[in-house]
Amino acid sequence: QVQVEESGGDLVQAGGSLRLSCRTSGLKFDEYVMAWFRQAPGKEREGVAAIDNKGMTKYAASVEGRFTISIDNLRNTLDLQMNSLNVEETAMYYCAAAARRYGDGPSLVASFYTDWGQGTQVTVSS
Numbered sequence: 001q002v003q004v005e006e007s008g009g010d011l012v013q014a015g016g017s018l019r020l021s022c023r024t025s026g027l028k029f030d031e032y033v034m035a036w037f038r039q040a041p042g043k044e045r046e047g048v049a050a051i052d053n054k055g056m057t058k059y060a061a062s063v064e065g066r067f068t069i070s071i072d073n074l075r076n077t078l079d080l081q082m083n084s085l086n087v088e089e090t091a092m093y094y095c096a097a098a099a100r101r102y103g104d105g106p107s108l109v110a111s112f113y114t115d116w117g118q119g120t121q122v123t124v125s126s
Contacts, residue, residue, distance in 0.1 A: 006119055009092075009119075022079070024095075029073060033105070035047060047060060066085075094119045096115065
């Protein structure tokens with residue numbers, strides 16, 4: 001059974017940095033596509049960053065150059081380093097996983113993913 005659990009959410013000032021981690025069990029990173037999503041109150045869930053089993057990454061245009069998604073095989077975690085945060089990025093951040101099928105690459109589409117965590121809250125203050 002696949003389980004993912006996020007941590008690292010916090011209150012941070014605008015312009016600051018934060019690192020999120022997603023602890024995983026029941027999956028092998030070389031067989032899965034992983035991603036981070038976020039959802040602000042009253043808004044749709046949006047893909048932030050994704051990574052496939054070969055390390056290929058995909059980012060939302062709004063975070064390109066500021067966020068970095070990575071896999072730590074020793075800790076079995078999916079991480080998201082977020083720099084230069086702005087107030088509009090206040091949201092619940094979710095970790096997502098999907099078993100990779102042939103030809104699949106990193107995806108920022110929520111319906112692609114089958115396993116989700118409960119989320120971790122990131123609040124950016126002005």
